[in-house]
Amino acid sequence: MKLKLKNHPIVVRTTAQNFNTACLQDTDKLNKFKIVLGNRFQAIHYLPNGEGTTIESNWRGIKEEITSTRHEVLGHKMHHGKQWITVDTLDKIQERRNKKAVINASRTNAEKAKAQAEYTEDSNTSTDTIRIES
Template identity: 75%
Template sequence: MLSKQAQNSLTGWESHTLRIIKVSFKTKKEGISMNVIQCYAPTNDYNEDVKDQLYDRLQSIVEKCPTKDLIILMEDLNAEVGTDNTGYEDIMGLRERNKNGERFANLCAFNKLVIGGTIFSHKRIHKITWTSPDHYTQNQIDHICVNKKFRRTMEDVRTKKGADIASDHLLVAKMKLKLKKHWTMGRTTSQKFNMAFLRDTDKLNKFKIALSNRFQAFHDLLNGEGTTMESNWKQIKEAITSTCHEILGHKEHHYMEWITVDTLDKIQERRNKKAAINTSRTRAEKAKAQAEYTEVNKQVKRSIRTGKRK
């Protein structure tokens, strides 16, 4: 999902297997693009050949990015990157390292990518990106990296544990680099009409009357001599769009009309359960709160599906 600003700056994207996607954005720095490579790596006990293939593909993607561009490598890499940063001082801080972490650290060292989550000082709770189902084992296995050339554009990396998105991937990086609108030839900004107003009987009747009057005004012209299919189409289009503009108006925001009050209530309940998880003082309290959150999250998804069908 992209914000409107990011959407306007998008210059292209590429899908590389089911585990890797690369997205490019235009920035306000002249001639410099931002290439975001998002990856979901296999777990530590996965088949070695599969992991080798994934890291080979990652290497190939990074190599193809222009050296002048900003590269951001991010997401769930299932890699613990180490307590010993000997030989990796330029790209990482101190942490525990597993086999996936060795692969990941080597990839970053070879391509001069700085591992953001290891170089900023935070409390342990703001570094943890994964907690086991028993709530005992906790690791830092999600990472956000930038090429060393743009190290100063990264201001912070930490988890936002209060985010209510039903996911444990809560790592966020704060960057200084600003995005710029990317316009392509023939691209226009389209506005949508408030079609939801047609559900209102009074609005619907006004719309019918106004449209009927417009059609009546040029009825004879449509059937006159010298008219073409193209000219008739333009007249009909003008009648419909002008009526929509007058009666319905344009949408000021993107409304998800299928969201019901019941769904919004359940989303608020889920938000409260998330807060309960973060304020739990014992492991038992946290396990109970997590179970309740999971159940409410299922109810939210069920309510959304029901709303969309209506």
């Protein structure tokens, strides 16, 4: 009996890194980005080019410097919440999470009961505001 084996190549996928390029509209940030990037390229320029360096390794170095500069100066793009959720509602949700953490961190039953009562009040008000907005 003959078996036929198929080769399934392993595909490694990397996620795209979204940087906050909107802040480059600010001239101060843009100038800072240009200065830092220029300094890093000057450092790359003065590295010795030996026999072991190839175009791919040079490109990898340039790409690494650009991404590290973008990460340092620009930072990652922040994901904003949905438009139908207001800032007040997000604050109430955060307060609710904090009160839940207090419940989980309480050591005695009396502390836990008191924290649970506060949590239920806050939970009801925050869920009501979410229902009104949606």
